[in-house]
Amino acid sequence: MQYNDSYDEKLFSFANNINTHEGGTHLIGFKAALTRTMNSYATANNLLKNVKVAISGEDLREGLTAVISVKIPQPQFEGQTKTKLGNSEVKGYVETLLNEKLATYLEENPQVAKRVLEKSIDAARAREAARKARDLTRRKGALEIGTLPGKLADCQEKDPALCELFLVEGDSAGGSAKQGRDRKYQAILPLKGKILNVEKARFDKMISSQEIRTLIAALGTGIGKDDFDIAKLRYHRIIVMTDADVDGSHILTLLLTFFFRQMHELVERGHLYIAQPPLYKIKRGKKEQYLKNEAALQNYLLEEGTDNMTLALDGGERALRGKQIIPALKQVTDYRSVFDKVVRKGLNEELVRLLIDVNARTGFEEFADFAPHFEKIKAIRQDFDYNINEKRATVKLGNLHIRLDRHSLDVLNSHEYTLLFENYRKIRASLGDGSAVISSEGKDLLVTDSYEEILAFFLDTAKKGLYIQRYKGLGEMNPEQLWETTMHQDNRLLLQVKIEDVVEAEEIFTVLMGDQVEPRRDFIEKNALNVSNLDI
């Protein structure tokens, strides 16, 4: 007997030196003993602890080459070519002998035993996974379209090229989507909760997941190396529609992982889309409008807010009217967002403002040390004082005590801070030193000397009488609204998922969804400050 790396089984049996290639009782005895002894050894030595599948004789014989030769006084051969041994007593002999000898061998050569059994367990797992995949496709193949999952609300159209499948997060959103869809060509499949992370799970575990099975069945393609058939895809647009919150983002990543890993071709052919439900609904009087995201809302507010307004600058020497004001305000908005990033890195807001202002007045300087900058501030602010020692600097600003360390200096020398400064300079160029008078139809409304107050004024004006609703979930929308904004072919915007660089995508999936924690943490740390949508 000899095991090798291959997956074939080669058994040669002889009786009295005659090649019995049809086998016979000696071969049966051999197989029975092998199965029994191996299995009982494995059980006794706890090798099957984490194995859910039973190991069959076939698994044990994978990669086995063996010669069985018996010598018997009165051989009886069967079969047309007389190459099958028929003596029934031989089975017992072979079995008993092999049982005993093999058990002894395994006992005395544990390393070999372990290797062989590991191989067999792998074989058993592979067999089980293959069977499940087969079952899945077979069960589906029983009917014309396959047994579609009960949760799927299918469409009337049969031509896959015209059909769309919406994968919706949760039953509450599924309800809205079902009522709001065009049943002619739009199908809805609600997915419950977070689906399995297929990057971490083995194939057989993935196949056992109910949600994944439902999904595969609905798509109609089958799954796995051999059974996946893109031609059977029932919808040519698979549209992922999740809530606009962070859990929605998570579900999206899980779905992307599934499609990328298991239905690569589907993504490659551009069948996968991401729906863009609106984040805001704004209502003024009876007028309703949906806005996709934060930026759109900002734009809308600025346009509304500056309507009929005049912004007088530089003591009335310059004036911007209506839409002219918007570019400057956008600069302030940009400045604000960079400002938040810098502050998020752990610097005091008030201090950053002071530093930027001083820098803008006196020219930008590298932050080799705090002292020169603080000196400049001290020159214009009486309530400012500071104290620097080797390790840290302490700043007193009015009643505030701010502690700064090496990290703070890094932040001040970072790209963000430079950007912040640039933005500030741009604003200075367009809005002057900040002193401004805002008026409308000849009436002065606000006199101020702060850019941020100018921005705040226009935003507040815009918000007056405006009802803004931020959608947390798709379930919040009426079916009609969902149809209007997200599902209607004329209005909606879809993101088509493309793979530009397979290697890089591969790597991203491994890092983000794989079972190694270390690289993931590194990735998060590196990208922590580029987060656009922080939801607490």
Added chain:
Amino acid sequence: MLNQTNKISVNIEDEMKKSYMDYAMSVIIGRALPDVRDGFKPVHRRCLYAMYDMGNDYNKPYKKSARVVGDVIGKYHPHGDTAAYDTIVRMAQDFSLRYPMVDGQGNFGSVDGDSPAAMRYTEIRMSKLAHEMLADLDKETVDMGSNYDDSLQEPLVLPAKIPNLLVNGSSGIAVGMATNIPPHNLGEVVDGVVATIDNPAITLEELMAFIPGPDFPTAGFIYGRDGIVSAYRTGRGIIQMRARARVEKQKKSERESIIVTEIPYQVNKSRLIEKIAELVREKKLEGISDLRDESDRDGMRIVIELKKDENPQVLLNQLYKHTAMQSSFGIIMLAIVSNRPKVLTLKETIRHFIDHRREIVTRRTVFELKKAEARAHILEGLKIALDWLDAVIELIRDSKTPAEAKEGLMEGKFADPAWLAKFDLVAPANYSGMTRLSEIQAQAILDMRLHRLTGLEREKIVDEYLEILRFIGRLKDILGSETEILAIVKGELLEIKDKFGDPRRTEIIAQTAEITLEDTIVEEDMVVNITHTGYIKRSAVSLYRAQRRGGKGKTGIKTKDEDFVEHLFIASTKDYLLFFSDAGKVYWLKVYELPEGGRATRGKAIVNLLNLSQDEKISAILSVREFSEDKFIMMATRQGVVKKTPLLEYSHPRVGGILAVNLDEGDKLIEVALTDGKQDVLLVSKNGKSIRFREEDARPQGRVTRGVRGMTLEGDDVVIGMEIVNEMTGSTIFTVTENGFGKRTELGEYRAQSRGGKGVITIKTTDRNGCVVGIKQVTDENDMMLISDQGKILRVPVSGFSIIGRNTQGVRLMVTETEERIVAVAKLAEKDDADESADDDSLDELSDVELVDGE
């Protein structure tokens, strides 16, 4: 129609990154990790704030949990109701939080893992302590932020008079990181914080004098300081928690029971009991006769009844080893600092808390100052009005409308000399010129009630004014001085300690509690069987029941056909067995590590128990009770090298085995023996030479040495055997050759020579005899086993051969066929004199049949 859809292409990689980072950062910053300042995750903060908002105070009636949950998820926390309710429930459980934040009415679950009653049944209100977390919230002490739909404001952090992060701990799994902070004793932490305020450069050692370690609500023990120190120094560490148990004598019987009264933190009691029961069922824990949970309203009490004569300490150790009665707590002090996750040391945690409190106190003082100044402003106006009382009254009476009166006051019309003259009034002595009032002051004067004009009330206003001026001065002093602020922070902390401090519950034991397997083993004598082909097992001595003389005997071990017992001895479970391999390595096994089996079992092959490399074979086995100093190990190799090494050198077992002797290339270790240093050594070579020398001749050497020459060999001769000889009466040397010949020779015939000689002839290796296969020192009672290369085994009693001279050929021991060779000789395991019954009937059978066919 279909192609009208607007579509934009996105790269899967970018979409993945964006969505994943959104999720990851939100979970890290805003969901799973606590803020270093108040020790709360947003959900906790929102629950408490909602309760505060609806006036659900500790001294007001309870409110239905469902109402609170509704408020929490409706106003601040747009997630599922279970998330909010579970949070509230945990904050009410006195076994989860060291200092509960919620005072619950109804069933809030138990350490048995029972689920709490549904939220429509239970009622809650804030605990007294929770108020301290929220104190001064209305004084603009913390930043507020918009809730999820911009309709309400919620605090981004709580003022937190209590160092809650340390006191109640926290645990959570985010993405790529997790936190696990154990709870602490409030009084101790306050002392630690105060000490840090007093001495900002305090060292960890000094700090740990105040905060010796975590204090769990479930009490119990912590074993080992190292984990605590590591956690406090680096932010990460593992501590061992243990249940509190004591041994009680049963009243009636002799039996003892283990009583468990406290279990480790976060251990589910009913699951613990199930686990013990399961171990008993699976026979992994023996010696337990009964297991009851006698917990009641007086507290926890798990009774583990022992069988008679069981050693409770050993059993307790087994329980610690195999069940959650000893659990570890992996500390990761991860918290959010300035919107970033950070692993913190104890001192950093405390410093962040101090900074937070300083900010709160400062902001509160600023707020109070603003309020006091406003009040002072009003009082100032009132005082003016009182001073000018008559004029003011006239002014008001003279005015047509309240607005006119107000204007008059603001203009200070009443102090105009012209106007005064009109009413025949004079200005008060200490006033001159114009007096103007602010709008607020004027309004306050107009709002004043007439009774304030009584003498007493007027005095009061003046007093209050002076009082408030003093107060303002005091507030300004505070704001001007860092030390004042810190003194207030300190004072408030000590107040909290007085109010809520309680004695420590968890006991900390300095030494670690590494429970080795050894502690869980009962020391008892075992019979160890080792067969010639390397099967080994142990069985209880009691299995060898004493039989009467002439009894039939019992099988001690079931062997393969061609196998037999070579070693049989009694050893304690805690004795060591040393296995020497031919490659010169030594391996250890404790007797308890051997497979235990009944009499009729075969045992296990040694290869399964040791980490042998390929082709390595065991050449000798020694049983050692203790590594005493005066014992030596004598080794002999094929090339005639001997080495004597103190036994002590082998007293540090390692799983992978260690080198016992430095062998020359191609040499093999053939025999090892335990000596006392005063014996003689006899070496015999293949060609029939033998040498006997005094053990003293070989000086003791270290473990990894080559040894010294024991015998000088000629040509291709090799050493095949070594015996440690003592002049025991009747002891003879039994020599066997390849072709089945052999003899017995008196020990006295071998004279001691000096080490390293060529030796003398022990048997003539003629063509008839062939080479020597083995020698053994035997007595008349011994039986020998001869094994041929064809698998035949012959058992011969030694007494059957007469003793003949040294330089002879010997007699036929076994008839061999042509080409058949004897390959090994072994002494049958001695009959155990101490235990008459240790006979082996399979061996008796063997002796009846002279020749056993190996096939």
